Structure formats: C-alpha cells, structure tokens
Amino acid sequence: MKKRVIGIAALVAAFALAAFVLTGCGGSSSSASASASASGESAAASAEASGGVFRTLDEIKDSGKIIIGVFSDKHPFGYVDEGGEYAGYDVELANRLAKDLGVEVEYVSTEAANRVEYLETGKVDVILANFTVTAERAEKVDFCDAYMNVALGVVSHKDNVITDLSQIGEGDEVIVITGTTAETYLTENNPEIALKKFETYANAKTAFENKEGVAWANDNTEVIAFANGAEGFTVGIEELGSLDTIAPAVSKGNTELLEWINEDMEKLGAEKFFHAAYEKTLLEVYGADYEDTLVVEPGQK
Amino acid sequence: MELLGLDVLFKGSNAMRLLQGLGVAVEISVISVVISLVLGMLFGVFMTWKNPVARVISRIYLEIVRIMPQLVLLFIVFFGATRALNINISAELSSIIVFSFWGVGEMGDLVRGSLESIPVHQYESAAALGMTKGQIYYHVVIPQAVRRLIPMSINLVTRMIKTTSLILMIGVVEVMKVGQQIIEANRMASPNAVFGIYGTILLLYFLVCWPISMLARHLEKKWSN
Numbered sequence: 001m002k003k004r005v006i007g008i009a010a011l012v013a014a015f016a017l018a019a020f021v022l023t024g025c026g027g028s029s030s031s032a033s034a035s036a037s038a039s040g041e042s043a044a045a046s047a048e049a050s051g052g053v054f055r056t057l058d059e060i061k062d063s064g065k066i067i068i069g070v071f072s073d074k075h076p077f078g079y080v081d082e083g084g085e086y087a088g089y090d091v092e093l094a095n096r097l098a099k100d101l102g103v104e105v106e107y108v109s110t111e112a113a114n115r116v117e118y119l120e121t122g123k124v125d126v127i128l129a130n131f132t133v134t135a136e137r138a139e140k141v142d143f144c145d146a147y148m149n150v151a152l153g154v155v156s157h158k159d160n161v162i163t164d165l166s167q168i169g170e171g172d173e174v175i176v177i178t179g180t181t182a183e184t185y186l187t188e189n190n191p192e193i194a195l196k197k198f199e200t201y202a203n204a205k206t207a208f209e210n211k212e213g214v215a216w217a218n219d220n221t222e223v224i225a226f227a228n229g230a231e232g233f234t235v236g237i238e239e240l241g242s243l244d245t246i247a248p249a250v251s252k253g254n255t256e257l258l259e260w261i262n263e264d265m266e267k268l269g270a271e272k273f274f275h276a277a278y279e280k281t282l283l284e285v286y287g288a289d290y291e292d293t294l295v296v297e298p299g300q301k
Numbered sequence: 302m303e304l305l306g307l308d309v310l311f312k313g314s315n316a317m318r319l320l321q322g323l324g325v326a327v328e329i330s331v332i333s334v335v336i337s338l339v340l341g342m343l344f345g346v347f348m349t350w351k352n353p354v355a356r357v358i359s360r361i362y363l364e365i366v367r368i369m370p371q372l373v374l375l376f377i378v379f380f381g382a383t384r385a386l387n388i389n390i391s392a393e394l395s396s397i398i399v400f401s402f403w404g405v406g407e408m409g410d411l412v413r414g415s416l417e418s419i420p421v422h423q424y425e426s427a428a429a430l431g432m433t434k435g436q437i438y439y440h441v442v443i444p445q446a447v448r449r450l451i452p453m454s455i456n457l458v459t460r461m462i463k464t465t466s467l468i469l470m471i472g473v474v475e476v477m478k479v480g481q482q483i484i485e486a487n488r489m490a491s492p493n494a495v496f497g498i499y500g501t502i503l504l505l506y507f508l509v510c511w512p513i514s515m516l517a518r519h520l521e522k523k524w525s526n
Binding site: 053069072073074075079080081082083084108109110111113114117118120121122123225229284285 | 309312313314315318376379380383384387389469470471472474478479481482483484485486487488489
C-alpha cells in the first residue's frame with residue numbers, strides 16, 4: 001500500500017511538472033513571437049535563445065554534417081523523386097553548398113508555415129525552401145544573397161491577351177486564389193478590378209480553363225507553369241507589382257555562416273551555376289523563355 | 302490505372318516509400334498508445350481520488366489536453382522547449398511525448414468514467430465481505446470496468462493513429478507526407494495521382510485500424526457472456 005502511494009505520488013509530480021513546463025513554454029513562445037520587444041522578459045529570453053541556438057561554421061564542419069531545411073513536396077523547387085532522393089532547384093544549391101563546405105547534408109522536410117521557427121530554434125543550419133525575402137521575415141532570420149526572382153504574373157486566353165491591367169474592362173473579372181499575394185496586391189493597388197476568388201488552385205484552374213474570367217493572377221512561376229502545361233493560354237504580364245527575391249536564410253546573428261554562403265554563392269554565380277541548375281530542374285516546367293527572368297546569379301549584375 | 306492515378310505507385314520505389322511512411326506512423330502511434338494505456342489506467346485511478354489536490358491537478362491536466370489542439374502541443378514541445386529551455390527534442394520524440402500526453406489524459410478520463418460507473422454498493426458489499434481495497438479493485442471493479450472501457454479506448458487508439466498525420470508539421474516524414482511528396486513530384490505527369498495516392502493512404506489507414514476494431518469486437522463478445 002505504501003509503495004503504491006509513493007508510486008502514484010511520483011506520477012502526480014511528473015504530470016504536474018509536465019503540465020507546468022508545457023504551459024510555461026506556451027506562454028513564453030507565444031509572447032516572443034507576438035511581440036518580442038514588448039516586455040523586457042521575453043526580449044531577454046529571445047536574445048538568449050538567438051545567442052546560443054545556432055551552430056557556427058566551425059561546429060558544422062566539425063560535426064561533418066550540415067542540416068538544411070527544404071521543401072519535400074514543392075516540385076520543381078524541392079521535392080523527393082521516385083527513388084526517395086531529395087531533388088529540385090533549391091536542393092541543387094543545397095547539395096553544392098554541402099560539397100563546397102566538405103560535409104554531408106541532412107535534409108529536413110519543412111512546411112511554409114514553420115520555416116522561420118526552424119531557424120529561430122536552430123534546428124536547421126540553413127533554410128533553402130523557396131524562401132521569399134520580406135522585411136517582416138528579415139527581422140527574425142538573416143537572408144543571404146538571392147538566387148531567384150519572383151513576382152506576380154497574369155495569364156490570359158490566347159484570343160484576348162492581356163499585357164496591361166488597363167485592358168481589363170468594367171464587366172471583366174480576374175481570377176485569384178484567396179490568401180495569395182496576388183489577391184492582396186490587386187485589392188490594394190487596383191480596387192477597380194473585379195476579382196473572382198477561389199479557395200484552391202484546382203478550382204481556379206478549372207474555372208479559368210472553362211473561360212471564366214479574362215485573366216488569372218498568381219505568382220509568376222505558377223502562371224508560367226500553367227500556361228506551359230495547357231493549350232490556348234499566354235502569360236501576358238510576366239512581372240507585376242514588387243519584384244521579390246528568393247534567398248537562403250540562416251539563424252539571426254549567424255554571420256559567419258552567412259558570409260561563407262554569400263562568398264560561395266558568388267563563386268557559383270561566376271560559373272553560371274544557377275543557370276545550369278535551372279536547366280536541370282526548372283526548364284521542363286517553365287521553359288527556356290523565362291530563364292533570365294527567374295534566375296539570379298549572385299554577384300553578376 | 303492512369304485514370305485512377307495508381308500508375309505513380311509503381312514508379313521507382315514509391316510504393317515502398319509509402320509503406321515506410323506508414324511504418325513511421327505506426328511506430329510512433331504504437332509507442333504512444335502503449336504509454337497512454339498503461340499510464341492512463343493509473344491516471345484514471347488517481348482521478349477518482351477524493352483528495353482536493355488530486356482533483357485540481359487532474360482537472361487542470363485534463364483541461365489542457367482537451368483545450369489544446371494537438372498541433373499546438375507539437376509546436377510547443379518541438380519548438381517551444383528549445384526556445385524556452387534550450388532543450389533540443391527530436392521530432393519523433395516530441396511526437397511521442399505529445400501523443401502520450403494526450404492519450405494519458407483522455408484514457409485517464411475514460412478509466413475514471415468506467416470506474417465510477419460501478420455502483421457504490423458493489424464496493425460496499427465487497428468491503429463487507431472483508432476484502433481489502435486492492436482485492437476489491439482486482440476482483441470486482443477492474444474486470445467490470447475494463448469491459449466498459451474497451452469500445453471507448455479503441456475509439457481513442459484509432460483516433461491517435463489517424464492523428465499522427467499532424468506530425469508532418471514538425472518534419473517527420475510519415476505516410477501522409479510521403480503521399481504529398483509523390484503527388485507533387487508528379488503534378489504535371491499524372492495529375493490524377495491525387496486520387497490514387499490518397500485512396501491508397503485511406504486503404505493503409507484502414508488496414509491498420511480495422512484489425513484493432515475487430516479485436517475490440519472480439520473481446521467485447523467474449524466478455525459479454
């Protein structure tokens with residue numbers, strides 16, 4: 001009987017501790033992500049976290065392994081081929097960086113929503129997952145030099161090609177997918193254009209193919225891939241809105257690694273590495289016409 | 302084949318990869334289920350205690366389990382523990398911790414319910430016969446409670462197995478993630494892969510959960526006599 005009481009007491013203590021730790025973490029992590037500098041306590045906590053979480057260049061070299069977060073289901077940027085190997089435009093660069101550093105590479109499958117978190121907790125050394133550079137993200141992670149351009153694009157029917165937004169008449173509708181940058185951009189900058197919104201890519205695609213809407217606005221990579229894969233459509237506007245770039249990112253403050261990657265990427269730019277990577281991975285989807293629009297060779301202006 | 306999008310299954314090692322993914326999901330759920338069943342029983346007994354401290358603790362714990370979505374718990378354990386305490390827990394271990402935390406809580410509540418469903422007069426009669434508290438539980442309460450527990454706990458177990466699809470959010474490549482990888486890698490070549498792959502995953506989950514349901518039905522039948 002006494003034994004049992006002690007056992008249960010220990011169990012209780014363990015639960016209580018677990019509950020305490022869990023709720024404690026929940027509080028601090030949510031406050032840190034909501035407003036890191038709002039209270040002194042959470043700012044200190046995040047400063048402490050960013051001070052010690054990442055691995056330095058030497059630590060990566062010593063461990064013989066660099067951990068890189070990539071997409072595993074975003075063909076053709078980062079995906080897993082039928083042999084189970086990681087492949088794609090981002091992975092080409094990741095493999096090369098590891099090779100130049102003289103270490104093995106370990107891939108971590110990331111999602112769009114957790115890329116920043118992975119770097120903030122130092123669970124990966126580098127994120128190479130089609131990561132668009134934005135001011136908001138730059139507060140939390142450090143971006144290296146860009147290796148790709150991204151903008152909005154507008155695809156239209158071949159018999160009524162839209163090369164400028166002013167061609168869109170009053171009764172015309174433009175298709176967008178809810179929650180995308182295209183929707184935000186058109187709502188803010190061209191409120192006069194009527195939008196037809198769809199929840200998913202598949203629905204937008206079907207509607208547009210069935211002649212709903214005069215045009216479809218989305219990321220230019222998406223509309224180019226669509227126009228190349230279907231008959232009777234042309235990308236009339238290749239770049240719309242602000243031109244964004246895609247770059248590798250490292251944990252905030254990991255300057256040593258950042259500088260090494262930038263140096264290495266500059267070398268790769270000189271040997272036209274990124275054009276070669278485009279031809280190997282993106283060409284079949286986007287075609288040769290867009291190579292110079294999309295690819296950036298770091299250091300080569 | 303192509304219309305159903307099943308052709309991609311036979312490309313390269315795709316079918317094998319799906320099965321490996323299923324293996325990861327099953328491994329994590331089996332470990333969590335075992336922990337949940339064992340600790341859940343103990344927690345359930347603890348929950349029936351009249352001690353006010355015990356009540357508060359179990360109340361708080363159960364409410365956390367009920368209110369917090371599993372995805373939030375996964376993020377807290379995987380990312381939060383590193384941020385706040387600088388402890389680096391692997392994605393697999395984080396998954397097991399979260400699923401056990403959830404399973405113990407819910408299982409405990411089920412056990413508590415089953416125990417409390419045994420009428421008080423049975424405890425009293427057994428005590429009147431001179432049985433000790435341990436004997437009452439062993440001979441009278443537990444055999445009856447377990448029978449009432451089976452259908453509900455099977456429900457919990459199958460729910461836990463299916464919810465493992467969430468762990469792809471912390472980078473564990475399980476069956477769901479492998480499926481998405483295969484679908485996306487073939488988005489242009491076989492757009493119908495969506496049906497074929499998700500259909501296959503449905504079948505795989507069914508093959509895992511169905512025997513458990515059959516076992517439960519068998520046990521229920523066996524013990525109802």
